[in-house]
Amino acid sequence: MEINTTTFNNIYSKYKESALKHRRFKHKDIDSLLRTHSEKGKLNISQIGKSFEGRAIYEVQYGEGEKKVMLWSQMHGDEPTATMALFDLFNFLNGANDDYEEIRQLLRSKLNIHFIPMLNPDGAERYTRRTAQGIDMNRDARAGHTVEGALLRARAAEIAPQYGFNLHDQNIYYNVPDTKNPVSISLLAPAYNESRAINSVRENAMKIAAGMNEILQEYIPNAVAKYDDTYTPRGFGDNFQSWDASTVLIESGGLKGDPEKQEIRKLNFIIILNALVQIAEGSYTRFDKQAYEAIPFNASQLHDIVIRNIKVGRDSLAFLTDLAIRRVESTVGRDFFVRGKIEDMGDLKESFGYEEIAEDGLQFIPAKVATVMVDSVAQLSPTQAFDLLKQGFMAVKVKQVGASPEASLHTLPLHFFSQSRFYLPITADFGGTANFYIGNANGDLKYAIMNGYLIDLTKGLDNKVILKNRVH
Known part of the structure; x- marks a missing residue:
C-alpha cells in the first residue's frame, strides 16, 4: 500500500487534535482526551499504573493482529512533540466512513499496537526532563528505580513486542553536518551491545528507519540525521533492542519558524503511520540497511x-x-x-x-x-x-x-x-x-x-x- 504525500496531508488535516496547540499541555489535558476516545470504543484504553506522585499512566491498544508493536512517548516530561502526534493518530484510528478505512483495516488485522502516550506525567506537569524523583527515566531501564521506568519494563515483558518506537525531542541546535540546516527529525536504530553489532533485530529497525527517511525527504530534504549510536546499557531503546524488539528512536528537533513544533508534530504523525503500514505489510524489508547507514549523524554547530x-x-x-x-x-x-x-x-x-x-x-x-x-x-x-x-x-x-x-x-x-x-x-x-x-x-x-x-x-x-x- 503506497500512501503519497497528498494523502498523508489530507489525513493529517482531517484528524489533527485541535485541543493540543502548545507544547506545555498537562496530564489533565490528555486525561480528558483519552476519556473521549474511550467512549468511542475503537481504542482499548486502560490505566496501567500511576506515577510517583499518583498521576494515572494510560495505555492505548489497537488491533488484533499477530505483530506486536509498542510506542511510548514523553518519558522526558519536556519532550511532548510525539505525544501530540499520537493523539492525532488516535483520532485517525477512531475515524470511520471516509476514504482511509483500508489503512485502518490493514492495521487492525495485522498489528497489535500498544501506545503509552505520556509515561512521565509528573515531569510533564513541571515541563522538566526528569521524574518527580529527580531521575532520568531513560537511564533507568536496567535498575528500575523509578515507578514509571519499572512499569515500562513490566509492560515490555508482558507484551513481548517485535517492534518498538521510542519517542523523544532533541534540542533545536543540532544541524546536518557542515550545513546550516537544522535537524528536524533524528532517527536511530539503537545498539544492543557495546560493539554496536547488527543482528536481524537491529537490521529490521534500520530498515524501518530508512523507510521513515524516504518519506521525510519529501517533506524536509536534507534535514534528517542519525542520533548518536553509542551503546547505553541503562537506556530503554538499547534494552528494547536487546529484548528482541526492533526499535527505532525518533527525536524531534528544530525547524525555523516552528517554536511550538507543530510542523514537526505533523512529521511524527506521518512517519509513525507510514512505519505502521510498512510493518503491517512487511514492506519495510525492501529497504537496505545501507540506506540507513547513509544518513549522516547529528552535528552540533547551530x-x-x-x-x-x-x-x-x-x-x-x-x-x-x-x-x-x-x-x-x-x-x-x-x-x-x-x-x-x-x-x-x-x-x-x-x-x-x-x-x-x-x-x-x-x-x-x-x-x-x-x-x-x-x-x-x-x-x-x-x-x-x-x-x-x-x-x-x-x-x-x-x-x-x-x-x-x-x-x-x-x-x-x-x-x-x-x-x-x-x-x-x-x-x-x-x-x-x-x-x-x-x-x-x-x-x-x-x-x-x-x-x-x-x-x-x-x-x-x-x-x-x-x-x-x-x-x-
Whole structure:
C-alpha cells in the first residue's frame, strides 16, 4: 500500500487534535482526551499504573493482529512533540466512513499496537526532563528505580513486542553536518551491545528507519540525521533492542519558524503511520540497511544567531570577532519566557545560525535604559515599543507588575523592569546577556539583538516573530 504525500496531508488535516496547540499541555489535558476516545470504543484504553506522585499512566491498544508493536512517548516530561502526534493518530484510528478505512483495516488485522502516550506525567506537569524523583527515566531501564521506568519494563515483558518506537525531542541546535540546516527529525536504530553489532533485530529497525527517511525527504530534504549510536546499557531503546524488539528512536528537533513544533508534530504523525503500514505489510524489508547507514549523524554547530566579523570595544581595545547567541527557555505554567546569552565568541567559521549577520563594517553598540517610567506593560503598544527600540532604548521601568507569574510575561521588543536599576552590557562578554545593538562606525543602528532575538530595525517589527519576554 503506497500512501503519497497528498494523502498523508489530507489525513493529517482531517484528524489533527485541535485541543493540543502548545507544547506545555498537562496530564489533565490528555486525561480528558483519552476519556473521549474511550467512549468511542475503537481504542482499548486502560490505566496501567500511576506515577510517583499518583498521576494515572494510560495505555492505548489497537488491533488484533499477530505483530506486536509498542510506542511510548514523553518519558522526558519536556519532550511532548510525539505525544501530540499520537493523539492525532488516535483520532485517525477512531475515524470511520471516509476514504482511509483500508489503512485502518490493514492495521487492525495485522498489528497489535500498544501506545503509552505520556509515561512521565509528573515531569510533564513541571515541563522538566526528569521524574518527580529527580531521575532520568531513560537511564533507568536496567535498575528500575523509578515507578514509571519499572512499569515500562513490566509492560515490555508482558507484551513481548517485535517492534518498538521510542519517542523523544532533541534540542533545536543540532544541524546536518557542515550545513546550516537544522535537524528536524533524528532517527536511530539503537545498539544492543557495546560493539554496536547488527543482528536481524537491529537490521529490521534500520530498515524501518530508512523507510521513515524516504518519506521525510519529501517533506524536509536534507534535514534528517542519525542520533548518536553509542551503546547505553541503562537506556530503554538499547534494552528494547536487546529484548528482541526492533526499535527505532525518533527525536524531534528544530525547524525555523516552528517554536511550538507543530510542523514537526505533523512529521511524527506521518512517519509513525507510514512505519505502521510498512510493518503491517512487511514492506519495510525492501529497504537496505545501507540506506540507513547513509544518513549522516547529528552535528552540533547551530545557534539561534551567528554574527560574523563584528567590531567589539573602542579605540586601541577594539577587536573583530564572531558571536554566537542562543536563547534558553524558562517555563511559567503553560507558557514560557527566554533569556538570550552569548553562547560563544571567537573564530566561529564552522558554526551556523538559524539567522546570520555577515556584513562589513558592523560594530557592537551598547543599549540604553529609557528615562521614562510607565505604569504597566499594557501602557505601550507594539508600535510605541518598537519606536523606543529604534531610538536605542532597550529597557523601560514599570511601576506595576501583574499579580501572577503569567501576568509578567509579554511579547514587546523591550525589557521591562520594576527594581531600582537594570543593567545592560557595555561590551560583548562570553556567557553574558544578548542585549545590544549592531550599527556602523557612525553609530547608526541597524539591528537590535534584544534578549537573543534578532530585529532588523530597517524593516519594522516582524509580526511573525513572537517574542517571549518577562518583566524583571
